[in-house]
Amino acid sequence: MATFPMRILYCGVASKFIHTMPAGWFLCEYLKEKGIPCEELYCNINEPIAKAAQEIEERNPDWLLLSVYIFNVVFVKELIAFIRTSVPHCKIVAGGPEADETIDADHIVVGEGEEALYRLLTENSPKIIETAPIEDLNKLPTPYTKQRLAKSKGKMIYYESTRGCPFSCAYCMAGLTRRVRCFDLERVKEDLVNIVASGAEIIKFTDRTFNADAKRTNEILQFILDRFQGNAKVCFHFEVGGDLFSESTLELLSRMPQGLVQLEAGVQTLNKESLKAVNRIFCQEKFEKNMIRILAGGNIHLHLDLIAGLPLETPESFRVSFNGVYALKPHMLQLGFLKFLKRTPIRAHTDAVYGKEPPYEVISTATMRAEELAELKGIERVLDKLYNSGRFAHTLAYLEEFEPTPYALYLSLSRHLLPLGDWGEYAVQKALLSYQNGLPYIKEVLRLDYFCCNAVHKTPSILKRARTSSFAAFLKTLPKKEHPFYEEFAFLPQKGAGMYRVQFDYRCKNRVTGRYHYDILNEFGIYPQ
Numbered sequence: 001m002a003t004f005p006m007r008i009l010y011c012g013v014a015s016k017f018i019h020t021m022p023a024g025w026f027l028c029e030y031l032k033e034k035g036i037p038c039e040e041l042y043c044n045i046n047e048p049i050a051k052a053a054q055e056i057e058e059r060n061p062d063w064l065l066l067s068v069y070i071f072n073v074v075f076v077k078e079l080i081a082f083i084r085t086s087v088p089h090c091k092i093v094a095g096g097p098e099a100d101e102t103i104d105a106d107h108i109v110v111g112e113g114e115e116a117l118y119r120l121l122t123e124n125s126p127k128i129i130e131t132a133p134i135e136d137l138n139k140l141p142t143p144y145t146k147q148r149l150a151k152s153k154g155k156m157i158y159y160e161s162t163r164g165c166p167f168s169c170a171y172c173m174a175g176l177t178r179r180v181r182c183f184d185l186e187r188v189k190e191d192l193v194n195i196v197a198s199g200a201e202i203i204k205f206t207d208r209t210f211n212a213d214a215k216r217t218n219e220i221l222q223f224i225l226d227r228f229q230g231n232a233k234v235c236f237h238f239e240v241g242g243d244l245f246s247e248s249t250l251e252l253l254s255r256m257p258q259g260l261v262q263l264e265a266g267v268q269t270l271n272k273e274s275l276k277a278v279n280r281i282f283c284q285e286k287f288e289k290n291m292i293r294i295l296a297g298g299n300i301h302l303h304l305d306l307i308a309g310l311p312l313e314t315p316e317s318f319r320v321s322f323n324g325v326y327a328l329k330p331h332m333l334q335l336g337f338l339k340f341l342k343r344t345p346i347r348a349h350t351d352a353v354y355g356k357e358p359p360y361e362v363i364s365t366a367t368m369r370a371e372e373l374a375e376l377k378g379i380e381r382v383l384d385k386l387y388n389s390g391r392f393a394h395t396l397a398y399l400e401e402f403e404p405t406p407y408a409l410y411l412s413l414s415r416h417l418l419p420l421g422d423w424g425e426y427a428v429q430k431a432l433l434s435y436q437n438g439l440p441y442i443k444e445v446l447r448l449d450y451f452c453c454n455a456v457h458k459t460p461s462i463l464k465r466a467r468t469s470s471f472a473a474f475l476k477t478l479p480k481k482e483h484p485f486y487e488e489f490a491f492l493p494q495k496g497a498g499m500y501r502v503q504f505d506y507r508c509k510n511r512v513t514g515r516y517h518y519d520i521l522n523e524f525g526i527y528p529q
């Protein structure tokens, strides 16, 4: 097809500026290869809808293609309303997990869109087009082109090396197709080289269970190690099955330089009954062994996920999961809430109440009341602000001593912190200083955390304490210009109460934790020259 008589525009609506839209990239590249020019326009849900609508109007497309997800469905519906008025001749095609008859589109594509879209644009098609998964992914041209990558500078690149998942968890769309299809490994390697060469710093694999096939996993990881181990900026993120690692993969991971690889593993719950109810295969013993081993290496950022509101989960069983997973001390622990996504089997669990609008989040279940789930919302907020920010690691370790379990601590913290209107660092520090009427060394641990995370030589007024005369005298001996930063503490988590001088090295930041290195100096005042 030499020329195509119609003007096609794909509009990708991301959730944040830094996110890219691989689904749109694949669709557009496929159409282009088939001789159908396809313009691309990207925006995000934080921008005014009118701005996106105006840009679409200026391009005056005959066909507008939109990918619809739970995070952008509201934006997309309003955008379509604008376009119906401003570009009335434009035909609208919606695809993606949220595309259904509630969207005012001329055509709805259910399933993988590339071939369906081509047929739609070249022959008569029904309003709803259901597609089978594409068997041979290698017939899709790579969308990771130099031009597209150049336009994505500073953004996170989502990379698809497989489609489908070998598992079928009842709440997940990826589990609907089951069969995993893979892009050719040589093509994956070439793409990764091009993506890294474009200056991308975070490459997030969208593969649903990256380590399901150990041989393929190892080949990709080995390539990343060989090719990018000297690159101190790039980071590859993978979603993995925590219980699925082979010995060879664990060994390979142990050799990764600090920060080159990040892993995210969904635990969801440790409650066997709940796991069975959602058809999730999970071996807790293997999972814990693998996580402990990966964390012990100190070279890989590990993110674990829990889901609240699963069938048969009770408040008690959830607490057991929370405490068990927290005890592993991952770098991030994300507490999510069960979502009843369209077309997923979890919707058959009729004893649950969930929001009828996106994100279709659980409200109550037969075993968890709405108030019990609401309590977990508070814990989620505190977990995100304190634990997952990585900025309060010493403070939390200190606070853990005052409660019988991690769950009890986060519940207590959530009750203390939730009235806060402002969740900025200063407001949180102030609230923590008054937690339990002011714990003895809370200011010391907060100050230690502050200097571990901020390369500054100044103590915030709220965390200041009077210096001892010997420390003040020591500071006077320092040269006027460049010198390391020293601070004095009356308590250190690893030492207990005492008087300690600490030297912070702001040239040395841990790529996994994002925190600066420090040394505890000899408490009798012997300092390095």
Ligand code: SF4
Residues within 6 Å of the ligand: 165, 166, 167, 168, 169, 172, 173, 174, 175, 208, 209, 266
């Ligand atoms: S939750 Fe994970 S393992 Fe389960 S089907 Fe979805 S992607 Fe696969």
